[in-house]
Amino acid sequence: MNPSLVAIDLAKNCYQVCVLDAQGQVKSNRRFSAGKFTQFIHQLPITSIAMEACGSSNYWGRRLQALGHRVLLIPAQHVK
DSSP states (O other), X not given: OOOSEEEEEEOSSEEEEEEEOTTSOEEEEEEEEHHHHHHHHHHSOXXXXXXXXXXXXXXXXXXXXXXXXXXEEEOGGGOO
């Protein structure tokens, strides 16, 4: 898997992850528990990751940047 963009919806108990290719086609749309999500992001090749700006997004953004990813925080009013 060589994703162009990974979109993450951060929730309290689970994380929804949508992987897009270079053409914008959805390659994967999965839900993870906290433990499985951490395993998933460690296996992910370096890419851009978009998340809604929320309470835990700064924490996850820092963790993802430490792994080498480019993190995009999107204001809530622009998220559908």
